[in-house]
Amino acid sequence: MTPSQTPLLDALKWRYATKKFDPARRIPEETWETLEHSLSLTPSSFGLQPWQFLVIRNPEIRTALRAESWGQAQLTDASHLVVFTVKKNLEEEDISRWVARLGEVQSTPLEVLAPLQSIISGFVAPMDTDQRRAWNTRQLYIALGQFMTAAAVLGIDTCPLEGINPAGYDRVLGLEGTEYATVVACAAGYRAEDDRYAAMPKARFAREAVIRHI
Structure with missing residues (x-):
């Protein structure tokens, strides 16, 4: 194993779904900016x-969201909270907006990108609204x-949080009637020193049980 690979595996072994955060520790703004950038780079x-990723900074809103999350303390104790919302539909104007952005960034005329837009539109068109939302939701987990x-x-x-009431989140966040809806949330910060889950061995099946070489 080369040195460049070791830090990644060490970090993945170190992480766990943090149950108890230290409310006194805050993520430095520069570090948080990097994490937001990582979100924007998601494939x-x-x-x-x-x-859309909603970074919830307002403590009153976070308290209201905790009430829609079975009272889980991570909602209010963690340094930061992100709510992951999905686009409920996907229409031609959404595709056009993306293709226009692609052309802008890559300095490519729209007429050159027209075949790509046709391919995307042809893929999306047969889906009904529920299918499009389900497709979008699967990508949100990436x-x-x-x-x-x-x-x-x-x-x-x-700590990823699916133990939430998405409809309640939508109400608190003013998403009702918009084109976006809550799917999942994630608290981020620093583990409390007395979080007993931090010291528990990570339980995973052996690689041979979950990875097959064909």
């Missing part, structure tokens, strides 16, 4: 990025995984 199918991995590499603890 998605065709690059469409059908999501963002969650990337965020948690980036955090671990930077020495930041995280």
Whole structure:
């Protein structure tokens, strides 16, 4: 194993779903900026990025969200909280907006990108609204995984939170009637010294049980 590979595996072994955060420790702003950047770099199918990530800084809102999360303390004790929201539909204007952005960044005329837009539109068109939302939601979990991995590499603890009431989150966050909806949340910060889960061995099946070489 080369030295460049060791830190990544060490970080993945070190991370765990933190149950108890130290409310007195805050993530430095520079480090948080890096984590936000990692979110914006998340890959998605065709690059469409059908999501918005809500960084909840308001303590009153975080308290209200805790009430929609079975009272889990991570909501209010962690340094930062991110709510991962998904686009409920995907329409032609969304595709056009992305293709325009692609052309801008890569200095490519839209007429050159027209075949790509046709391919994307042809893929999306047969889906109904529920299928599009499900497709978008599956991609959102790529963002969650990337965020948690980036955090671990930077020495930041995280806890993904699916034990929440998404409809309650939408109400608290003013998402009702918008094009976005809550899927999952993730708290980030630093583990408390007395979090007993931090010292527990990580239980995973052996690689041979979950990886097959064909």
